[in-house]
Amino acid sequence: MNQKLPNKISNAVIRRLPKYRRYLEDLLNKKIYRISSKDLSELIGFTASQIRQDLNNFGGFGQQGYGYNVKELYEEIGKILGIDKAYIVVIVGTGNLGQAIANYTHFYRTGFIVNAMFDVNPKLIGLRINGVEVMDSEYLQDYLKENSIDIGIICTNKESAQEVATKLCEGGVKGIWNFAPVDIDVDEDIILENVHLSDSLHTLAYFINHPQDY
Amino acid sequence: MNQKLPNKISNAVIRRLPKYRRYLEDLLNKKIYRISSKDLSELIGFTASQIRQDLNNFGGFGQQGYGYNVKELYEEIGKILGIDKAYIVVIVGTGNLGQAIANYTHFYRTGFIVNAMFDVNPKLIGLRINGVEVMDSEYLQDYLKENSIDIGIICTNKESAQEVATKLCEGGVKGIWNFAPVDIDVDEDIILENVHLSDSLHTLAYFINHPQDY
Numbered sequence: 001m002n003q004k005l006p007n008k009i010s011n012a013v014i015r016r017l018p019k020y021r022r023y024l025e026d027l028l029n030k031k032i033y034r035i036s037s038k039d040l041s042e043l044i045g046f047t048a049s050q051i052r053q054d055l056n057n058f059g060g061f062g063q064q065g066y067g068y069n070v071k072e073l074y075e076e077i078g079k080i081l082g083i084d085k086a087y088i089v090v091i092v093g094t095g096n097l098g099q100a101i102a103n104y105t106h107f108y109r110t111g112f113i114v115n116a117m118f119d120v121n122p123k124l125i126g127l128r129i130n131g132v133e134v135m136d137s138e139y140l141q142d143y144l145k146e147n148s149i150d151i152g153i154i155c156t157n158k159e160s161a162q163e164v165a166t167k168l169c170e171g172g173v174k175g176i177w178n179f180a181p182v183d184i185d186v187d188e189d190i191i192l193e194n195v196h197l198s199d200s201l202h203t204l205a206y207f208i209n210h211p212q213d214y
Numbered sequence: 215m216n217q218k219l220p221n222k223i224s225n226a227v228i229r230r231l232p233k234y235r236r237y238l239e240d241l242l243n244k245k246i247y248r249i250s251s252k253d254l255s256e257l258i259g260f261t262a263s264q265i266r267q268d269l270n271n272f273g274g275f276g277q278q279g280y281g282y283n284v285k286e287l288y289e290e291i292g293k294i295l296g297i298d299k300a301y302i303v304v305i306v307g308t309g310n311l312g313q314a315i316a317n318y319t320h321f322y323r324t325g326f327i328v329n330a331m332f333d334v335n336p337k338l339i340g341l342r343i344n345g346v347e348v349m350d351s352e353y354l355q356d357y358l359k360e361n362s363i364d365i366g367i368i369c370t371n372k373e374s375a376q377e378v379a380t381k382l383c384e385g386g387v388k389g390i391w392n393f394a395p396v397d398i399d400v401d402e403d404i405i406l407e408n409v410h411l412s413d414s415l416h417t418l419a420y421f422i423n424h425p426q427d428y
Contacts, residue, residue, distance in 0.1 A: 009427045018413035082423035096314035175422045193418035199232035204407035208389045209296035
């Protein structure tokens with residue numbers, strides 16, 4: 001279908017894509033290869049029309065009367081997300097959170113390859129995490145000059161996050177995944193994705209106190 | 215202003231509250247006690263009208279010609295979120311992520327008190343994290359019977375998450391903060407807040423590949 005794609009896909013649609021993919025992966029693990037739009041809708045909790053609209057942004061995938069081919073849709077969404085290729089990442093800050101992320105990305109093997117890790121803490125420098133040695137953060141700039149890195153992951157404290165972000169931007173990363181509990185400034189052409197854990201926890205507190213809004 | 219409050223506050227509004235609070239906290243740290251709606255809008259990146267509308271859901275706080283009293287608004291949002299009181303939490307799964315969360319909540323001291331931690335790994339059982347000893351997960355049910363716990367935090371792997379969630383629900387928690395990379399089922403009256411790290415990472419990948427949508 002030679003449908004005209006809109007200029008800009010909305011943020012809300014984009015953020016639903018990984019969720020679709022996650023559910024499709026679960027279906028594949030359960031050896032379910034075909035699903036009606038109604039069943040998919042009940043599973044994910046969006047209306048069938050919402051799912052159709054979302055997917056239509058990328059050309060549309062369901063077939064009337066057949067529903068969705070789970071494997072095909074799973075793979076297509078992976079391609080749309082761009083996780084059919086590999087990304088070279090560095091992690092700055094290798095405390096518990098940085099190590100959790102290193103183990104996490106390693107475990108999930110969805111193409112995010114940790115090439116280097118950095119910390120300022122002498123107790124952590126030299127440590128090997130999944131075979132990658134933690135380097136002294138003072139070498140971050142040189143490392144970025146000599147290596148082409150796609151994504152920088154910031155797991156430092158609040159105080160160091162901006163300085164690290166600036167070095168990552170100057171070092172040519174395409175995106176930054178920031179876990180430091182602070183909003184950082186990055187160059188306009190760098191993609192910044194924040195994980196503000198406290199926002200999530202505080203939202204949970206809100207709903208506990210206002211269950212009627214949940 | 216004796217304004218009629220709407221029945222249900224939208225999810226989008228609620229999720230912006232922690233962000234407002236975070237920015238107001240930064241202002242307080244910088245000893246800025248008063249801010250015009252225009253300046254606040256530029257800082258946070260929402261329009262002044264959006265901010266006004268959001269806050270009007272809770273009664274409205276700005277004064278025409280004065281702007282916002284930073285400390286007052288910060289405290290009011292804290293009260294609305296319900297983080298002016300303490301929550302007793304347990305963490306299940308004390309690998310790197312569970313330890314990071316334990317240290318995080320401990321460090322931030324916003325009233326989330328880790329009373330107990332559980333793991334199945336004999337290497338972790340008995341370990342003390344911020345003065346709290348990691349217990350064997352087999353005691354989770356008994357512990358929940360004997361203690362009144364507000365929030366259960368799930369930092370286990372995908373495979374154990376549902377079983378842990380069921381025990382937490384039966385054990386009477388009010389809310390669950392789930393970090394396991396799986397969507398879990400909980401009782402209807404339990405608040406569930408998921409942190410799906412892979413969704414965030416995959417969204418970052420999308421934007422790196424489609425910078426025009428960013």
